[in-house]
Amino acid sequence: MDTAHSAYPPHPRGSRVPVGLRAPFSGRTWREFLHLFLSVPMASLMFSYAIAVVALAAGLLITFLGIPVLAGGLVGARGLGTLERLRARALLDVDVADPEPVRPSKPGLMGWVGAVLKSGASWRHLLYSLLHFPWALFAFVFATTFWAVGWALLVYPLWAWTFPQYSAQPGLQLWGDGYGHGFYLGSPLAIGLTSGVGLLLVLAGPWVIHGLTQVDRVLVRGLLGPSPLASRVSELESDRGVVVDTAAADLRRIERDLHDGAQARLVALAMDLGLAKEKLAEDPQAAARMVGEAHGEVKTALQELRDLARGIHPAILTDRGLGPALSALAARCTVPVAVHVDLDRRPAAAIEGIAYFTVSELLQNVSKHARAGRATVDVWRTADRLMLLVSDDGRGGAHTEAGSGLAGLAERLDSVDGLLVVESPEGGPTSVTAELPWRG
Missing domain, CATH: 3.30.565.10 (Histidine kinase-like ATPase, C-terminal domain)
Incomplete structure (x- = not known):
């Protein structure tokens, strides 16, 4: 379930607090911030792994060992990608399907190595390991700084007293020339305005965090999931199965309708006509009645066949x-x-x-x-x-x-x-x- 299209529900049932005031305390905000926090160590691990694999494989190419080493490294990158998909599913509500599996075209080690190296999903996992690290570092630093500054300014009235108490200055210094001239946030008006700016930053923080994690969602979906071509092939295979099953069900229905309807009626009609033929010489009137009944049965059978033909493909439609x-x-x-x-x-x-x-x-x-x-x-x-x-x-x-x-x-x-x-x-x-x- 991918719910990234809606950052926050407008009003939960029973809640009268506007979404803008609830956002800093919502579970989604803190899950997204936790994702940014955990991205730094995870991205560092994946980036270091990718660099080590590429460097080792390049150094061993001269001995032909670099190719299987690179293939093994790509498999390891896919394993790390699995952890990333699980993390995105748990913290970002992004449910990305597993990429297409590696299918060797021939048995043996070299067949497996060739299949891994030809797999676009494997290379996309390696590319993710290289690209995600700088973004993860930037996103975490920016989000942490933005929100920390916002909270610090919001609660500034609670700690503004520390400046005159311990630093002999009236408040937080915004600028100064080193000669005793500067601007300090020490007056009640300045403290109030500072707290107001902090409130704006705190309220904007969840949306900033959500915007940053949107990039993570794009990277996970685009690089760690199945390729559009593979997804389309899988969808077509599934659709083909539905079409085959539907066609088989229709054939069984037609066979059942013929067997239980028109065919059974025609069999009974043949028997009635046989009896009428036997009675024709000894009781012509009874034979005539039976032929009349058989004529009615023929009309009914024809109507059933018309209905069946209409169910297959009506002539009026054509x-x-x-x-x-x-x-x-x-x-x-x-x-x-x-x-x-x-x-x-x-x-x-x-x-x-x-x-x-x-x-x-x-x-x-x-x-x-x-x-x-x-x-x-x-x-x-x-x-x-x-x-x-x-x-x-x-x-x-x-x-x-x-x-x-x-x-x-x-x-x-x-x-x-x-x-x-x-x-x-x-x-x-x-x-x-x-x-x-x-x-x-």
């Missing part, structure tokens, strides 16, 4: 597009549905199909679970995205938690770089927004 297809879909819903489609042209066929089945599933949820009196479907295009909004005035309480139908729908949309957002408070109303790439 022939006339998303607007008429959604209107036909809304007509079969158990509650009145108003459909508004504002598209100047049709998106890609695959996206159009996903949009249709998304609305279909959402309207099924409205029919089965929402207890709604009416619903609306809005479809429009924004830049290169196709937007769908299905809303109803039902009881609410819909969610995308694991195991729910909406969770599966969200995964399917994510597999094509789509997005599903559900707003459904208890008592309603419910609004479900789906976003898909246009790909026209």
Whole structure:
């Protein structure tokens, strides 16, 4: 969980103290300051380690031992990076995933060494060790000085008496020429103004600390986490798995519908026609009745096959597009549905199909679970995205938690770089927004 986008919550429940006055005493401020404090020894260790590894490897290159030494040093840098990610997670609320692992392309020591040296994540860890030290030193010194001066000036009225008591001067000296001329913070007005300046510095201190730790967050995310390419590859692998699972589930559903529906009905129809054929000679009227019943069964089987074909890909969607297809879909819903489609042209066929089945599933949820009196479907295009909004005035309480139908729908949309957002408070109303790439 990365909560760095919000420095401090505006008002905790039950708190009437403004955020600016609470910030110097908040747990987040002191965790961030502790991170800056611990960064100095940790960055010193990592910087010294990186310099030693690079120097040793460079010195041993002439003997060819430098290459495995450098590989071992990179592995050590990755280990230190693990500690840094844990520290950032605990103190900065930055949850950075582990980088892509080292995968040797061939067995043996040299295969492992080659894989480590080719790993961009390993080199980024080494670069972090070199770059973080000067920043950590600067950030700690600046934050400590800024806040220490602020607190010292804030409480100046409590220790201003020490100057006339022990140094024979009226107060803290701001400047002097060495000949007894200077400016001292000794009058009540000067002491009060000094304390006021200290208060401003103390109140600004948490924001200064937060700004400094933002750089640490950027360094950790950018250098110690997986590369954008590796993250994208992992995301695509996950999405491919979702697509494969969804396709397999759809095939099983079609097979089940055929087996339990049209196929069973056609088998029964064949048996009825066989009996009618046997009775044709001895009881033509009974045979005619059986043929009439079989004719009704044929119509029912044809309707089931049409429904099944519509569930695979409706012909109206192919022939006339998303607007008429959604209107036909809304007509079969158990509650009145108003459909508004504002598209100047049709998106890609695959996206159009996903949009249709998304609305279909959402309207099924409205029919089965929402207890709604009416619903609306809005479809429009924004830049290169196709937007769908299905809303109803039902009881609410819909969610995308694991195991729910909406969770599966969200995964399917994510597999094509789509997005599903559900707003459904208890008592309603419910609004479900789906976003898909246009790909026209």
